[in-house]
Amino acid sequence: MGAILCPPGPHAILLVVSVTQPFTDIHRRAAEDQLAALGGGTWRYSMVVFTGVDKLTKGVFIEEHIANTGESLQWLVERCGSRYHAFDNTRKETEDNTQVPELMEKVEELITDNQGWYFEVNELILLEEEQARRALEEERMRMEEHARQRDQMIGGPPRELRLLLLGWKGVGKSSVGNSILGRRYFESGQETELCLRRQALVSGRRITIVDTPGWDWFSVRRTPKRIRQESQRGAALLRPGPHTLLLVLPVVSSLTARKRRTLLAHIETLFGDSACLHTMVLFSCGDWLGRTPIEEHILRGGRELQRLLEYCGNYYHVLDSKTPGKDRSVSVLLDKIEEMIRENGDKAFLPIQTEWLSEESSYSSDNTEPEDDCRGCQLQ
Structure with a gap:
């Protein structure tokens, strides 16, 4: 649903991955399903953004991390056209922090590769997704209300x-x-x-x-x-x-x-x-x-x-x-x-x-x- 909040469509889709968590085949399938739900052609606009690279072992660069983590992460990076960027969380407040400008340069390069086009959102698919999300939210609220009533029965007035x-x-x-x-x-x-x-x-x-x-x-x-x-x-x-x-x-x-x-x-x-x-x-x-x-x-x-x-x-x-x-x-x-x-x-x-x-x-x-x-x- 967030994609339609960037009218007429997003220029880039950033897939955020933490280096402190293992990226398994379950995560790979989840990412694939999420992008598929937006419609075809999403991978052309996608880029992996790694966070927490300051947690990597000293002397280990992000490229080495990608190579050592496993096939699932390598597949994701390759599916995004080998477009990725790394964030060191400890540098976000320093004056020499060039991470964001460098990310913007990579995004502009991606836009150039796509000849300035943005990703056109399939609103019908998003509508179905939103309806499913609302159904889940209503079910969650119903369960919470049921739990609240049960708690009242136990701890509230008899x-x-x-x-x-x-x-x-x-x-x-x-x-x-x-x-x-x-x-x-x-x-x-x-x-x-x-x-x-x-x-x-x-x-x-x-x-x-x-x-x-x-x-x-x-x-x-x-x-x-x-x-x-x-x-x-x-x-x-x-x-x-x-x-x-x-x-x-x-x-x-x-x-x-x-x-x-x-x-x-x-x-x-x-x-x-x-x-x-x-x-x-x-x-x-x-x-x-x-x-x-x-x-x-x-x-x-x-x-x-x-x-x-x-x-x-x-x-x-x-x-x-x-x-x-x-x-x-x-x-x-x-x-x-x-x-x-x-x-x-x-x-x-x-x-x-x-x-x-x-x-x-x-x-x-x-x-x-x-x-x-x-x-x-x-x-x-």
């Missing part, structure tokens, strides 16, 4: 993920919440009656989780109205809305058609038809699998389990709920949640609905009023 735990009674929702947060924030082993919100920093993210009371296994109607309202209220505690509904499912339980329909009926009745975009199946009691991959378990689980996963966009994960803070798959789970958020685009979270804030639903734990923004929670 990202926020708002998660709502849902599912049947007794499936281990509280234990799952403890596993994700890395501590015993929720009381496990007993029935959850009220929504409880807890928050912690996990893998560079600010994770806010609301644990909810469990649903009936076989019927929405058999789930008390208070429990259904409490589920909605749990979502309202994650203002402006939960990023992900984590549907907790024990790996030890079988899924029949009736159970599947009941789960989906709870989700759609309480959170609407678009809730499927934000729902992920989270298998609890993962230690029961032993060495069996979760994918194999899903295949053995039958068509109903597969249909449930299809409803959730095939987003699923498995956790060992017995070792809070020690399960490395928690970080993988958070990565999957962020992938789901990216896939949802401008629908990154499930917006809170007015009916979820109904006065009838006044059953909640201490310090979890829906008016409170979850961003105001204290890390516990």
Whole structure:
């Protein structure tokens, strides 16, 4: 691109070579490719300019250096019509420095040999080169931006993920919440009656989780109205809305058609038809699998389990709920949640609905009023 900055064209193309660096066949091919990119006839206007000749062994002249360096450098000099010039970097400030005038004399001699003509630049080739250069620059900037965002994720303010735990009674929702947060924030082993919100920093993210009371296994109607309202209220505690509904499912339980329909009926009745975009199946009691991959378990689980996963966009994960803070798959789970958020685009979270804030639903734990923004929670 620099060639077109010398309109109407350069009289001389100076190939700068340092004598302190070996000139290999790789360098020769690079020089050849660069001049070829400018178009034909470039070698007629080319001259090699050596720098750093003061670094040569005392008594060694540039001609001897050319002869001893190898065939690649000799080829370059010959390709330039044996036109070359040497610069001693230590003489640049002295009064008797005649290096530049001597170089200009050689350039004028080159112009005379070319009958005063200058090199005509092939602008089409340069345009293609410039487009390729810009593409590389854009890719470099994209990678730098990606690195900057990654650094911000690590060292800057933590990202926020708002998660709502849902599912049947007794499936281990509280234990799952403890596993994700890395501590015993929720009381496990007993029935959850009220929504409880807890928050912690996990893998560079600010994770806010609301644990909810469990649903009936076989019927929405058999789930008390208070429990259904409490589920909605749990979502309202994650203002402006939960990023992900984590549907907790024990790996030890079988899924029949009736159970599947009941789960989906709870989700759609309480959170609407678009809730499927934000729902992920989270298998609890993962230690029961032993060495069996979760994918194999899903295949053995039958068509109903597969249909449930299809409803959730095939987003699923498995956790060992017995070792809070020690399960490395928690970080993988958070990565999957962020992938789901990216896939949802401008629908990154499930917006809170007015009916979820109904006065009838006044059953909640201490310090979890829906008016409170979850961003105001204290890390516990």
